[in-house]
Amino acid sequence: MSDPRPRPLAARAGLAAFACFILALTSACDSGSSGNDSAASPIVDDDEAGTGSGWVSGVFLPASTFAAQCRDPRTGNDPRDDRPWPAIQGRPVGEHNWLRSWSNDTYLWYDEIVDRDPGLYDDPLEYFDLLKTTERTPSDAPKDRFHFTYDTEDWIALSQAGESAGYGAQWTLISRSPPREAAVAYTDPDTPAFDAGVQRGARIVSIDGIDFVNTNDQENLDALNDALFPESAGETHAFEFRDVGSETAHTVVLTSEIITATPVQHVGTVTSPAGATVGYMLFNDHLRTAEAGLIDAVRTFNAVPGGIEDLIIDMRYNGGGYLYIASQLGYMIAGSAATAGHDFERLQFNDKHPETNPVTGSPLRPIPFYSETEAAPSGRPLPTLDLRRVIVLTGPNTCSASESLINGLRGIDIEVIQIGEPTCGKPYGFYPTDNCGTSYFTIQFRGVNAKGFGDYSDGFVPNEGA
Template sequence: MNQAFLSALIIGVSFVLYSCGDSNAQSGVPPIPNTNEPDWLVGQFSDDAIYKNLCAVPRIGPDSNGDTFLDSQGTAMHEKMWLRSWTHDTYLWYSEVDDNNPSHFSVADYFSQLKTNELTPSESLKDNFHFSQSTEQYNQRTQSGVTSGYGISWEYVSASAPRRLIVRYTEPNSPAAIAGVTRGYELKKIDDIDFVNATSEANVDKINAALSPSDTGQTFNFVFSDTTGKVLLATNLTSANIELQPVQNVKTIHTSAGKMGYMQFNSFIRTGQDGLINGFQEFVDQGITELVIDLRYNGGGLLAMASQVAYMIAGNAQTNNQIFETLEFNDKYPNVDPITGNTIQPTPFYTKAIDWNSNKLTSNTLPSVDLTRVFILATANTCSASEAVINGLRGIDVDVVLIGDTTCGKPFGFYATDNCSTTYFTIQFQGVNAKNFGAYSDGFKPVSSPIFDDQLPGCTVTDDFTSALGNEDEPLLAAAINFAESGLCPITTTLANKEVKVENTGNAINTPNTLLESMKILTPISEP
């Protein structure tokens, strides 16, 4: 098999071998220390390798994840010049980036403006997916499946007063789950501060400190209510390192259309592979004839895992020798991947489990349910690698029925790349399916009678948080069941507890970096 590429998020979130995550695999000798700042000349670009790993504050020794790096002494200007050359070489829309003087910016601010400001035909920004994160935090989440907090996935309905923050779900065995916090709970108070209406800077700072604790072992008192304002729970929550469980609520539902499998899948990260395999094996053993994959909060991740999921849905007969996705880089690289230097090869439908430590396929064949139709539960948080599953299946004529709302619209991806303690994400490619379609930057839309390629058969249904995920009465799942049985959408799909976000009035709380959850990240995969 030819070498192909994968994605970690959406958005997200294993990576190029010289990026964060496995820097020991980096070849070569550490750069020579250099404290003489390089000069910027407009329109003239040096090879980015000249500036790579020359850091204002080099890392010394392994970080908390055990990762080591090839940092050497440099300056902030070296870091900015690396970003500049790297962007000019690999960014998908490099010709649309203004060549501003780096000395006028901090490193972070300089990276933030190294992107196109052009708009799509629908008048939205062409690039909404340009961001960076601490390498140490990024590696912890994507490699070990660990994140700090209470184990709550929040829906930020409104970040400004009057605020509204709703629990989407909790991670099993997390502090929140153990305390009894559940889907649909709304946050009302933190340490006796009125979360909904607080406006003072001091109180907003305290709220942010509680929602995003700086370390484990920090305890705050949370008060939750239902949508009517009735207090349901007042409890102390202590921050901890949370082991994410990407696959949850695997079950088989008996319907008049036959046995239907349901799986909630939250992130395409390494630790999700075992849960996916076990879940699909359960579906095979149960003999399901319909399948619902709940991707409503899945922002993406490993493209290789997206390919695996698509194979486990469609099976060998439909995917054999078929293309899952082909990557298109900028016009400097029509045939070669600019990051790896390898000839561009289509990503196949992966039929084997992957050893993520070595980025190699194993000899273990994945289970598959061999279906010609799948229901995908989606919202605007369904992004990147999740959308790649949809697009890849449609490329081989598997029917995808979309239930919920329009997806986020991210046919693009990147190699997560570390430099000087920060992992950078800049759009480097667009993915197209076997039919050469990848133009869904405005998202996939559920409609009754699809006309365009970014429209799918399905139903628009509001995510209302009043029923547990996986419950047959939960509106999105109920709509999928009804569609499977009758071919019809529910009569009413509008529910009251989902509100439009209000404008930022200056007292907004910090919101999470949702871009981190919308990743399609690549790394080379090879035969064992």
């Protein structure tokens, strides 16, 4: 049975990006925005309009007052603890009131949310889209790009077991405007894409006869999006790929399945020109299932005669996930001596909660470098490499928990050599919170390392000359 305790989740790029993948081909995507926030609805000062919400501007009851008041109450049990889902018959306004109070209490920039009457909206997802800051960064990007939702059952399957519908191929967008370009970042073993011989680096030419490179028709873009990210198993689509180094394209018919992701792949060693033994692994996701793969990787490196002298971690496609996985990996890289007495990361919530975690209710304590296993069997010592430096391959999809790993190691003076492209810049995170079958992701904290540094909203830049 999975651990039901809330765990902080760094703001994963991959989750929010899925819904925006095709939209981003032709326009900017704000990851969840439903349009012009300021003009979405009239703002009124009381409930005289008869919405029935009981709304008074600036007055907030505790979110628990409205929790689990669902338009469509769930039946069955939560698979994480086998307890019945909490739910009573309610109306959409009950779900909206919960969102409003919960956001006001826990959202990092709660004082930048425009307070709107929840009774004016029919859809909780529409209302949630408005419960975020509309401020912009100096570069004119949205300040909050990480505001999104997941169906709770889908989120549990993905985060606990690494399961989701798909083909086993991870796509990466290279160029968003025609002639646009997208490629296969990697494939998971024993999946339709892997079994069909889909190659890492292959470019998408067309899908179901639709020109992926040049089409701008919205109907075609919608069809491409549906094919790239199937909602369920059993969906069949014809993909035309051009492999790296090839001038010709070939067609592969793929049928979606429920895919179990393999977060750690291609573990091995190479010998450098100087004769040093260098370890390499592709690390794609900070899911719970990554723990076992990371432990196996470290044991593989330790089994090499004389051990490894350097380690390369390829995180170019790692959008983040659970911070405790990043902390465990940091410990396994640096070892007990280097991490003793140091924090991996400290979480900072909004000014309503300077000393207490508003989600767990516990006193704020730093996240340590975890030295033991979390997954069953829990409490076992983690193996270590005791390295003084690590090499990381990064790109624009290297986000949040991956950046926390870089920042956490630098906080204890472990040299991190960064090669590739700048990371995405997400020093923020959240606790996925369920209500009425939807898991809501709203920015609740920022993270800083043992030296107090956490200002990397523009990303980490590769070492000069790397």
